[in-house]
Amino acid sequence: MRFLSVLFLCLLPIAAAAQNRMALVIGNNSYSDVPVLAKARADAQSIGTKLNELGFTVTTALDQDRRGLNKKISEFTARLEPGDAAFVFFAGHGVEIDGENYLLPTDIAAPSAGGSDFVKSESIALSDLLDRVRKTGARSAVVVIDACRNNPFKLVEGRSIGTTRGLGRIAAPQGTFVIFSAGAGQLALDRLNEDDTAENSVFTRALLPLLSEPGLELRTLVAGLRREVRDLALTVQHRQVPAYYDEMLGEFYFTQAALPAEPAPLPASTMQTDFEVARSIGTPQALDSFLERYTGREDEYTYTVALQLRQGLETEQAQAEPPARETPGTPDVPVIPDSKAVMRDTQAALNEIGCQAGRPDGIAGPRTRSAFAAYLAASDSTLGADDLGTAHALEELRQKSGEICKSAPRTASAPAPSPTKAAAPLAGTWKFKATCALVVKVTGNVHYTHADGNKYHGRLSDSLGQNANTEVYLNGQQISGTDYFPGITVTWRGRLAADGRSFTSSGSTGCAVYAWR
Numbered sequence: 001m002r003f004l005s006v007l008f009l010c011l012l013p014i015a016a017a018a019q020n021r022m023a024l025v026i027g028n029n030s031y032s033d034v035p036v037l038a039k040a041r042a043d044a045q046s047i048g049t050k051l052n053e054l055g056f057t058v059t060t061a062l063d064q065d066r067r068g069l070n071k072k073i074s075e076f077t078a079r080l081e082p083g084d085a086a087f088v089f090f091a092g093h094g095v096e097i098d099g100e101n102y103l104l105p106t107d108i109a110a111p112s113a114g115g116s117d118f119v120k121s122e123s124i125a126l127s128d129l130l131d132r133v134r135k136t137g138a139r140s141a142v143v144v145i146d147a148c149r150n151n152p153f154k155l156v157e158g159r160s161i162g163t164t165r166g167l168g169r170i171a172a173p174q175g176t177f178v179i180f181s182a183g184a185g186q187l188a189l190d191r192l193n194e195d196d197t198a199e200n201s202v203f204t205r206a207l208l209p210l211l212s213e214p215g216l217e218l219r220t221l222v223a224g225l226r227r228e229v230r231d232l233a234l235t236v237q238h239r240q241v242p243a244y245y246d247e248m249l250g251e252f253y254f255t256q257a258a259l260p261a262e263p264a265p266l267p268a269s270t271m272q273t274d275f276e277v278a279r280s281i282g283t284p285q286a287l288d289s290f291l292e293r294y295t296g297r298e299d300e301y302t303y304t305v306a307l308q309l310r311q312g313l314e315t316e317q318a319q320a321e322p323p324a325r326e327t328p329g330t331p332d333v334p335v336i337p338d339s340k341a342v343m344r345d346t347q348a349a350l351n352e353i354g355c356q357a358g359r360p361d362g363i364a365g366p367r368t369r370s371a372f373a374a375y376l377a378a379s380d381s382t383l384g385a386d387d388l389g390t391a392h393a394l395e396e397l398r399q400k401s402g403e404i405c406k407s408a409p410r411t412a413s414a415p416a417p418s419p420t421k422a423a424a425p426l427a428g429t430w431k432f433k434a435t436c437a438l439v440v441k442v443t444g445n446v447h448y449t450h451a452d453g454n455k456y457h458g459r460l461s462d463s464l465g466q467n468a469n470t471e472v473y474l475n476g477q478q479i480s481g482t483d484y485f486p487g488i489t490v491t492w493r494g495r496l497a498a499d500g501r502s503f504t505s506s507g508s509t510g511c512a513v514y515a516w517r
Helices: 002-009 040-053 066-079 116-121 126-134 202-211 218-234 268-281 284-293 301-319 340-352 366-378 391-398
Strands: 021-027 057-062 085-091 094-097 100-103 140-146 176-180 243-246 428-435 441-452 455-462 467-475 478-485 488-496 502-507 512-516
Touching (some): 021 066, 040 140, 040 202, 066 126, 085 126, 094 116, 100 116, 100 126, 126 176, 140 202, 202 218, 218 243, 268 284, 268 301, 340 366, 340 391, 441 467, 478 502
Parallel strands (some): 021 085, 140 176
Antiparallel strands (some): 441 455, 455 467, 467 478, 488 502, 502 512
16 A cells, blocks of 8 residues: 555656666677778767666667677666667668668678678577567667668679668567668768768767757657758758658657746646546555545545445455355356367367267367357357357357257258358457556456457456456457446557567556567
């Protein structure tokens, strides 16, 4: 309770302010076998200094070989926690090979013509770096790559390795915003001409002042950055326009807008804000913390509502029956996550009604799937093919009797089970971890069942003791959902990863969520 009280006192109006801001800054000048660079190290040092001033915890990697670079990346990702804001800056040589961008450590050796596999194995693939950051559960990641220089492996004779200059287009992971110092195939300038003695490259000198401009949202920052770099390059008849790839949900600020000189006193709105947070958490401890803090204001409406919610939780606990032991044949079986035992029982039940699922082995092989499809075609069931192996499907099967599959009409016009029924990418059990507005870290599970079309129903439970029914819609890779907790309804939006095994989301309570299976 005391912990939650402290969290209430530390509540900030902007949820993003509660997250840690972590940065990895890399600058490689001193290459051993490929052309040495002049300003990559200085660019990284300037960016690191600026980020320190802005409150980032900075991991710096200067002139690193492959082993050292991998070690620094591992140190950085080990420090990231779910909900953190991550920033990565790389200045050095890079090359595109076969559609993938590779960042080069200082000990990269210049191979003979055609040695692209060697370069791949001795470099850091940008997609791998982005994926390592994504897997930490970081709420957002801004990645800046200043490696759009001439190909260091361009050969006088024979084939060059990689494209002639610059980096190629990428597909950024969900929650990531990637910035390249120049567009695809363009060359990034270190200096404008021989008389240009600036410490930093053209791109970095344009970026630095924008990072500390108050209230400048990331997308507005990048629009200004692109114009500034373009205009500087055009003064020497060169084309350089930074490219960006935006898959970030929500807004991002390096520097928040300045607070008013005399902030308004904290009136009842602070009490209302704290109440909304306590209600969104929904546990007895959270509501007790709120009631304790606002003792003396019992006559106010918000306090009365909080007290009623707390008393309602006591009533629910008093009326709740102790967990009943599961016994065979109990008709009211609760929906539980899929398991091998449920699948074995499902196969046995299918055999009992003549659907020929084979030996009950707990494995949903082709024969079991065909048997379940035959049952769906021969009955008036509202289940879908994706419900195979779920407890509620098993319950329905156990209530059937007779030879259902054999009694199905076998006429030429009878509809056959459709083998092309749309897949249900969200169906099944997911684990999740979330970081919320009060720096409360929550873990839990949610089980989704396909309803129809793009609609899913689910049941959620978390480490705070909360349970919720949830309704979700999937449109392509975009997810929108509503969670119905006792006393509060939470809406959220997210995006499913391309491989269908994870998704990220953010919701109306300010929680950033990473889910996987």
